[in-house]
Amino acid sequence: MESHNFFLQTNTREEMIDITEEIKEILQKKSSIRNGYIKISIPHTTAGVTINENADRAVENDILHILRKIIPKSRDYSHAEGNSDAHMKSSLMGTRVDIMLEHGQLKLGRWQGIFFCEFDGPRSRKVYVNIFKE
Amino acid sequence: MESHNFFLQTNTREEMIDITEEIKEILQKKSSIRNGYIKISIPHTTAGVTINENADRAVENDILHILRKIIPKSRDYSHAEGNSDAHMKSSLMGTRVDIMLEHGQLKLGRWQGIFFCEFDGPRSRKVYVNIFKE
């Protein structure tokens, strides 16, 4: 099992950042495993990780817009930091995802990309990438 | 590690299809692994995979109804294809699920079944089934 990680600086409160290339770079430059799977996870509670379309970035804007409409920031939360909307979105999207690795390639669909979802930025964030051999 | 897959033809725009039997058939007829776990994943961005009750199919109708109410199709989306509701639902339900395998049996609860969730059909869909030995 290999342990890798990388850092991200987010720029606004809510943002979906395509991290597919970062993951591919780790696979190509830092890993010797060609078959197995990778586990992507984050140590944060106001962010998420998801797989969705990366051909048209309008999809990600719509996703953030829909989430904002369903879960408004202005709600009367009991959590004093006032960012419970971000915690809720984190659990809805999830904070970890596994992807199969075959012949050195991520087993993703033609339109699938991996996204880091910032819900309470801007912040410095970290992504763990664990790679397992078949 | 074994790699299997199967195809699905969905019939309407939104549908939850119980694929538990397809998975069990792969385990019984095509796999020699009896202990470990299986990873189910899909290469699509407008569909999902989830585990929920398969005793009363009314549960699945209610789930589709609730999702439709929360995330209307008619919203003013920026994604030109107009199916951002389906992308959102895909990320909410998720596109992958792991299930433990013990003594040749899926470790599922009495009422649990595995569902392919179509959110933008009808379409031809594919399900990946990777089986890992303990």
Add this chain to the structure above:
Amino acid sequence: MESHNFFLQTNTREEMIDITEEIKEILQKKSSIRNGYIKISIPHTTAGVTINENADRAVENDILHILRKIIPKSRDYSHAEGNSDAHMKSSLMGTRVDIMLEHGQLKLGRWQGIFFCEFDGPRSRKVYVNIFKE
């Protein structure tokens, strides 16, 4: 691979119970694996498992409040048991989560805890903990 499990008695209809200590206790007292990962899963269809902040319990109250607002119990469901809101919440939160294990420690963020989410209690519940060696 090791198989462990434990039982939980929930006390109200909706509740988020921090199970991080139960998981750590299994790792310390019953497991000999120090590097690898653990798979937490539940056999239920009206409950979930998620990772979120466990420093301020107000976060969990806000999450339950937001979910209740988005998905009311009183909706006109076709499922005769009338608890389709709980089934929906189960699929939204998910029923399984993996956590990396390094040097005998769960690889969780500083504020992250593991929560069992009850959506249709009070009930007796069960949590499966499978531990895999690197």
